[in-house]
Amino acid sequence: MAGWYSLGVALFAAIGTFLFGFDTGIATTTIAHQSWIDYMNHPSNALTGAVVAVYIAGEAVGALGQTFIGDKLGRIRFMQLLCIIVTIGTTIQTASANIGMFLAGRAIAGVAVGGMVATVPIYLSEISAPDRRGLIGGISGCGISFGTMMSNWVGFACSYASYGPTQWRLPLGIQIPWGIIMFVGLATFMPDSPRQLLRNGKVDAARREFVRVRRDLKSHEVHEEFALMRAQIEFEMAREIKSYREVFALFGRRSMVSIVVQTMTSLTGVNVIQYYQTTLYRSLGIQQTTILALAGVYGTVAFVSNCITTRFLTDQWGRRKMILSGLLGLILIMIYAAVMQHVFQDTENRIGKGFAVLGIYLYVAWYYAMINSTTWLYGAEVLPIALRSKVMGLAAAGHFIVNVAVTEAGPSAFANIRENYYYVFVACTAIFLVVAYLYFPETRRKTLEEIALAFGDKVVFVNEGQVDREQAILTAEGDEGNRSDSKGDDKGLAVTSATSTSPSQGSSS
Numbered sequence: 001m002a003g004w005y006s007l008g009v010a011l012f013a014a015i016g017t018f019l020f021g022f023d024t025g026i027a028t029t030t031i032a033h034q035s036w037i038d039y040m041n042h043p044s045n046a047l048t049g050a051v052v053a054v055y056i057a058g059e060a061v062g063a064l065g066q067t068f069i070g071d072k073l074g075r076i077r078f079m080q081l082l083c084i085i086v087t088i089g090t091t092i093q094t095a096s097a098n099i100g101m102f103l104a105g106r107a108i109a110g111v112a113v114g115g116m117v118a119t120v121p122i123y124l125s126e127i128s129a130p131d132r133r134g135l136i137g138g139i140s141g142c143g144i145s146f147g148t149m150m151s152n153w154v155g156f157a158c159s160y161a162s163y164g165p166t167q168w169r170l171p172l173g174i175q176i177p178w179g180i181i182m183f184v185g186l187a188t189f190m191p192d193s194p195r196q197l198l199r200n201g202k203v204d205a206a207r208r209e210f211v212r213v214r215r216d217l218k219s220h221e222v223h224e225e226f227a228l229m230r231a232q233i234e235f236e237m238a239r240e241i242k243s244y245r246e247v248f249a250l251f252g253r254r255s256m257v258s259i260v261v262q263t264m265t266s267l268t269g270v271n272v273i274q275y276y277q278t279t280l281y282r283s284l285g286i287q288q289t290t291i292l293a294l295a296g297v298y299g300t301v302a303f304v305s306n307c308i309t310t311r312f313l314t315d316q317w318g319r320r321k322m323i324l325s326g327l328l329g330l331i332l333i334m335i336y337a338a339v340m341q342h343v344f345q346d347t348e349n350r351i352g353k354g355f356a357v358l359g360i361y362l363y364v365a366w367y368y369a370m371i372n373s374t375t376w377l378y379g380a381e382v383l384p385i386a387l388r389s390k391v392m393g394l395a396a397a398g399h400f401i402v403n404v405a406v407t408e409a410g411p412s413a414f415a416n417i418r419e420n421y422y423y424v425f426v427a428c429t430a431i432f433l434v435v436a437y438l439y440f441p442e443t444r445r446k447t448l449e450e451i452a453l454a455f456g457d458k459v460v461f462v463n464e465g466q467v468d469r470e471q472a473i474l475t476a477e478g479d480e481g482n483r484s485d486s487k488g489d490d491k492g493l494a495v496t497s498a499t500s501t502s503p504s505q506g507s508s509s
Contacts, residue, residue: 003132005215009190010124010136014143015182016079016116019086019175021147023109025299026171027051028275029155029292036168040099047099052275053404054103058110060400063118065111067393074200075123075193079116080186086112087179094172112179117144118396121380122388126193127213130447133381134314141373145306148274149299156292194226195448198233199385206230207473223470224462225447230470231460232449236384247387254455255391257439258379261323262395264432265375266402268330269425270367272410274298277360279414283345284353294357298364305369313369318444319378320436326370327433331426333362338422345419381443382451 030036031051037043062082070078089109096102120140128136154171161167191213197206210226217225241247247255273280277298281291313322337359344352379395380388413421441454453459 003216006128006132006136006213007139009127009213010139012182012185012190013079013120013124014139014146015178015185016082016113016120017140017143018147018150019090019178020113020117021144021149022151023086023090023113023147023175024055025148025151025274026155026175027055027106028278028295029151029158030168030171032278033159033167035163035165039165039168040096040102043099047103049408050103051106052407055106055110056400056404056407058107058112059114059117060397062111062114062116063393063396063400065393066115066118066396067390070115070119070389070393071196071199075119075126075196076186076190079119079123080183082112082115082119083179083183083186085109086116087176087183090172090175090179094169094176109175114396114400117376118392119389121376122392123193125377125381125448126195126388127191129214129216130450131315131445134316134319134377134444135310137377137381138310138314138373141368141376142303142306142310144376145299145303145368145372149296149303152292152296152299156296159289159292195229195233195385198230199237203230207470220471223468227462227466227470228460229447229449231462231466232452233385235458235460236386236452239386241386247391251384251387251455251457253439254382254384254457255387257382258391259395259398260432260435261375261379261440263398263402264428264435265371266399266406267425267428267432268327268367268371269334269406269422269429270364270371271403271407272421272425273360273363275407276410276414279411280341280360281357283414283418284341284356285345286353286357298361301361302364302368302372305365306372309369310373314374314377315444318442319374320440320442320444322370322374323378323436323440324433326366326374327429327436329366329370330363331429331433333359333366334422334426334429337363338419338426341419378440378443381448382455384452384457385448 031048066078073081086109089105089107089112092105092108093102094105096105117140120143121137124137124140125133151171154174158167158171161170191209192205194206194210194213197203197209207226210229211222214222214225239250241250277295278291281294286294309322337356340352340356340359344356347353380392383391410421413424443451443454446454450459
């Protein structure tokens with residue numbers, strides 16, 4: 001039952017990353033519709049390019065917004081604010097009367113999803129059990145790939161709609177309800193982060209939320225793990241950090257790993273291939289209708305491979321092995337794809353062109369299987385609580401800024417150096433592989449506090465007296481709840497369940 005509760009919370013939180021994937025992908029098909037081009041009075045290439053540019057700029061602003069206000073508002077309230085913003089942005093896009101209004105909607109929605117994609121992995125990593133954090137936290141990445149898949153298929157389906165605004169307004173309008181749905185979930189049944197509450201000095205609330213989200217633990221395990229978590233967070237918070245210079249002085253390696261894992265992800269070429277896959281298909285002589293269908297298959301391969309490894313590999317095999325094998329595989333696949341396109345794109349060899357398309361599918365399958373969810377989760381879990389919002393915001397902003405550079409260069413690069421653009425990403429990915437091998441430790445099955453030890457930072461241990469005090473507090477709260485006229489809310493049920501188990505049943509290791 002505990003596992004299903006955590007899974008349900010994770011799936012609901014992943015609405016935020018779904019919106020990121022969908023809104024990112026739907027722009028590609030929207031601006032390709034002749035009905036959109038005519039309605040917007042044939043915008044220039046610069047304005048059409050701005051549809052992507054202002055969106056990514058908004059994402060960077062949203063990620064940086066988490067850096068400045070994420071901790072002040074807390075995880076739940078910050079995500080609620082983003083739900084409001086994304087609803088406004090998607091509504092403006094859907095109702096756009098001109099290109100200026102459309103660009104404004106893109107920028108506003110970008111702010112929201114940029115904040116979401118940086119916050120959801122943090123939130124899920126903070127409420128999940130160490131042995132299931134790869135699954136629960138990895139669902140945020142699956143939300144991105146699901147959004148990408150749905151945007152591709154919706155775009156394909158709407159290509160068959162009759163000429164007119166419905167071709168592009170309907171796909172955009174599909175996004176509007178999801179921000180509202182997520183807001184309601186955040187306001188009702190979704191738990192707050194106990195670690196964030198401890199950071200803000202709300203110990204009693206943190207204790208209640210911890211019992212609520214860790215229903216998998218026996219009584220003594222609850223007390224011991226909460227005491228360890230509290231001691232480590234209070235130790236880290238005691239060293240007040242007033243500037244980014246102190247951030248990198250005290251936690252330099254952990255901060256750089258988080259930033260590097262996000263920034264270098266953009267340099268693997270995934271966004272370029274995703275945005276310009278239709279251009280690549282066209283260069284192989286494939287017809288337009290088939291191109292849109294192939295884009296739908298691309299998204300489906302991404303989602304399915306992402307889900308399989310999140311469920312069966314992340315917690316079982318570990319983050320480090322997945323990142324290293326993922327990067328090595330991408331290097332080999334990109335070399336293969338470049339060779340196939342070089343040999344067959346100017347020929348009439350249909351079988352050869354099929355092998356060239358296979359290179360694109362191998363790339364997306366391997367990237368989403370090994371890298372996508374893993375890097376978003378890893379970038380969040382390696383950070384101490386005092387820096388998690390601040391540095392993760394910087395890391396996500398770096399991801400988006402680098403993304404702008406490589407995607408804006410895409411059309412010119414493919415026109416001038418063609419498939420050789422792959423070799424730029426081969427070189428970048430090779431550098432990333434070396435960095436990851438030297439500096440990325442394993443985090444599998446460790447609590448967020450125990451991860452500090454993997455980076456050489458101090459880990460605080462607790463004695464039986466501290467554990468017993470936590471047990472006494474929870475027992476007292478449970479007895480008081482039983483005497484009161486409780487309405488049986490989730491928190492009361494969780495406390496009663498946790499404290500009814502005998503402490504002699506064991507402790508966590």
